[in-house]
Amino acid sequence: MAEPKSKNLTPVLxxxxxxxxxxxxxxxxxxxxxxxxPASGKSTLALRxxxxxxxxxxxxxxxxxDNIRGGLSADLGFSPAERSENLRRVAEVAKLxxxxxxxxxxxxISPLRSDRDQARSINGRDFYEIYIKASLPACEARDxxxxxxxxxxxxxxxxxxxxxxxxxxxxxxxxxxxxxxxIDACVEQIFSHAVRHxxxxx
Amino acid sequence: MAEPKSKNLTPVLxxxxxxxxxxxxxxxxxxxxxxxxPASGKSTLALRxxxxxxxxxxxxxxxxxDNIRGGLSADLGFSPAERSENLRRVAEVAKLxxxxxxxxxxxxISPLRSDRDQARSINGRDFYEIYIKASLPACEARDxxxxxxxxxxxxxxxxxxxxxxxxxxxxxxxxxxxxxxxIDACVEQIFSHAVRHxxxxx
Numbered sequence: 001m002a003e004p005k006s007k008n009l010t011p012v013l014x015x016x017x018x019x020x021x022x023x024x025x026x027x028x029x030x031x032x033x034x035x036x037x038p039a040s041g042k043s044t045l046a047l048r049x050x051x052x053x054x055x056x057x058x059x060x061x062x063x064x065x066d067n068i069r070g071g072l073s074a075d076l077g078f079s080p081a082e083r084s085e086n087l088r089r090v091a092e093v094a095k096l097x098x099x100x101x102x103x104x105x106x107x108x109i110s111p112l113r114s115d116r117d118q119a120r121s122i123n124g125r126d127f128y129e130i131y132i133k134a135s136l137p138a139c140e141a142r143d144x145x146x147x148x149x150x151x152x153x154x155x156x157x158x159x160x161x162x163x164x165x166x167x168x169x170x171x172x173x174x175x176x177x178x179x180x181x182x183i184d185a186c187v188e189q190i191f192s193h194a195v196r197h198x199x200x201x202x
Numbered sequence: 203m204a205e206p207k208s209k210n211l212t213p214v215l216x217x218x219x220x221x222x223x224x225x226x227x228x229x230x231x232x233x234x235x236x237x238x239x240p241a242s243g244k245s246t247l248a249l250r251x252x253x254x255x256x257x258x259x260x261x262x263x264x265x266x267x268d269n270i271r272g273g274l275s276a277d278l279g280f281s282p283a284e285r286s287e288n289l290r291r292v293a294e295v296a297k298l299x300x301x302x303x304x305x306x307x308x309x310x311i312s313p314l315r316s317d318r319d320q321a322r323s324i325n326g327r328d329f330y331e332i333y334i335k336a337s338l339p340a341c342e343a344r345d346x347x348x349x350x351x352x353x354x355x356x357x358x359x360x361x362x363x364x365x366x367x368x369x370x371x372x373x374x375x376x377x378x379x380x381x382x383x384x385i386d387a388c389v390e391q392i393f394s395h396a397v398r399h400x401x402x403x404x
Contacts, residue, residue, distance in 0.1 A: 005279045015252030015264065050217030061302045062217060071324070072294040075287075077207045085277075092274040093295055100263045100304065122273070 021101035027058050027198045029098035030126025031091075032190065033119055034107040035169060037161050038147055039139040040132045041178040041186070046107040048187045053103060053194060061097055063090055064107040078158045084115050091119035098126060103198055107132075111166040128197065130190060131172040134179040136161050223303035229260050229400045231300035232328025233293075234392065235321055236309040237371060239363050240349055241341040242334045243380040243388070248309040250389045255305060255396060263299055265292055266309040280360045286317050293321035300328060305400055309334075313368040330399065332392060333374040336381040338363050 022028050032049075034042045046062045053060035069076075072089055076082040087110050097104040110116050120127050139161065140148045151159035158164045174193050176186050224230050234251075236244045248264045255262035271278075274291055278284040289312050299306040312318050322329050341363065342350045353361035360366045376395050378388050 005276065015249035015254075016256045016262075047217035052217075054218045060218070061298075063298070067298070067301075071297065072291060074207065089274060089291070093298065095273065096263075096265070096269070096295065097299075097302070099269075100299070100302075102302065 018099050018101070022201065025059055025101050026201075027103070028126055028201065029059075029101045030103055030198055031094045031098055031119075031123050031128065032103060032105045032194060033094075033110070033116065033127065033129050034105065034132050035110045035116055035129065035172075036132030036178075037134065037136065037139045037166055038109060038159070039142045039144060040134040041176075041183070042107040042109075042132045044183065045132060045176070045178070045186055045190065046105045048183065049190050049194070050105055052187055052191050056191075056195070058103055058194070058198060059101055060103045060105060062105045062107060063093060063097075065109075068093075068108075078164075080112070080158075080164075083158075084112070084118075087115040087119060088122070091122040094119070095123050098123065103194060109160050109166070111160045111164065113167045113170065116169065126197070128173040128193070129169055130174045130176060130193075131169045133168075133175055133177050138179040220301050220303070224403065227261055227303050228403075229305070230328055230403065231261075231303045232305055232400055233296045233300055233321075233325050233330065234305060234307045234396060235296075235312070235318065235329065235331050236307065236334050237312045237318055237331065237374075238334030238380075239336065239338065239341045239368055240311060240361070241344045241346060242336040243378075243385070244309040244311075244334045246385065247334060247378070247380070247388055247392065248307045250385065251307055251392050251396070254389055254393050258393075258397070260305055260396070260400060261303055262305045262307060264307045264309060265295060265299075267311075270295075270310075280366075282314070282360075282366075285360075286314070286320075289317040289321060290324070293324040296321070297325050300325065305396060311362050311368070313362045313366065315369045315372065318371065328399070330375040330395070331371055332376045332378060332395075333371045335370075335377055335379050340381040 034046060036042050043064045050060045050062050068090055073086045076086050090106055094104040094106050150156045151162040160166050176189055178186055236248060238244050245266045252262045252264050270292055275288045278288050292308055296306040296308050352358045353364040362368050378391055380388055
């Protein structure tokens with residue numbers, strides 16, 4: 001991580017600290033980082049998981065392209081540098097949400113290992129990389145937003161899987177195979193992982 | 203607000219919506235935006251208020267220069283354009299926190315009306331501008347971090363009140379006079395305002 005440009009910072013003493021929030025909530029805060037190809041199922045699983053955790057009394061909140069790209073990162077395009085900056089910002093917001101006591105579910109293609117490693121190093125503890133796995137043909141067959149079709153037609157530059165690379169995680173904390181598993185089963189797999197890790201108090 | 207560069211966005215259907223979170227929490231989410239000169243008392247009041255709200259069962263979280271400038275905005279300096287971009291990002295994060303059900307207390311000098319107006323327009327509903335008011339001589343006499351001293355010595359460029367302007371709010375939702383009011387009284391004033399507005403359910 002780069003040194004902050006601003007040199008006149010005092011460490012923050014929050015009125016309410018993370019540990020105190022976690023004790024009250026009955027679970028830890030942290031980050032579930034979903035990575036995978038377009039149409040692999042990241043956002044769908046994220047939203048289903050959010051509801052599943054919420055029903056279980058675990059505070060959860062989803063960050064995904066749809067609520068970040070139109071707001072915090074509205075100034076960024078899809079060049080490698082801009083994608084990297086987008087993911088850096090997401091990782092920083094995820095860290096704030098985790099500090100506020102949430103299980104933050106960040107669902108982003110995040111195609112490069114270096115960007116995912118950066119997200120992990122920004123967050124440190126309680127960060128889990130979850131690989132939402134489906135083959136390119138499977139994703140392309142789904143194509144719910146018609147983006148693969150557009151990309152094949154040359155209408156979208158830098159589209160992961162077509163005109164930009166996807167680097168699968170080398171040691172993810174969890175692999176979810178959405179090509180061969182049903183959606184409910186996939187949600188339950190991640191839910192079990194989340195409960196196991198976030199219900200365990202420090 | 204600028205059009206997002208990314209054109210392939212679907213509106214987010216959150217697994218758990220804001221209204222549902224608010225009903226469960228028993229209070230609305232929203233933003234208390236503190237503006238004021240350096241050393242006017244913004245961060246101190248923000249942290250005290252956070253604890254006061256938390257004790258009352260209202261989920262609150264502070265964003266301030268100290269937890270934003272070292273992370274999300276670590277790439278930004280203090281030129282007018284960078285300050286504006288910093289505040290835009292803060293406003294977007296505040297919006298996410300409000301959507302997640304929190305009362306977000308954003309404590310930033312935010313010296314320009316245009317930047318505060320932008321923060322309000324990003325957030326829309328449940329946004330309150332709170333002017334943390336103290337005269338320049340009073341702030342300079344406090345100077346807990348020695349920054350005014352540094353700025354007077356020419357060691358800090360673009361320092362609000364010394365080498366950069368502060369535009370007082372023209373119609374703030376609340377004015378808190380920290381020069382003539384004690385800290386506990388100031389906290390209670392904002393607390394009352396917050397309870398009145400955030401406890402009222404839609």
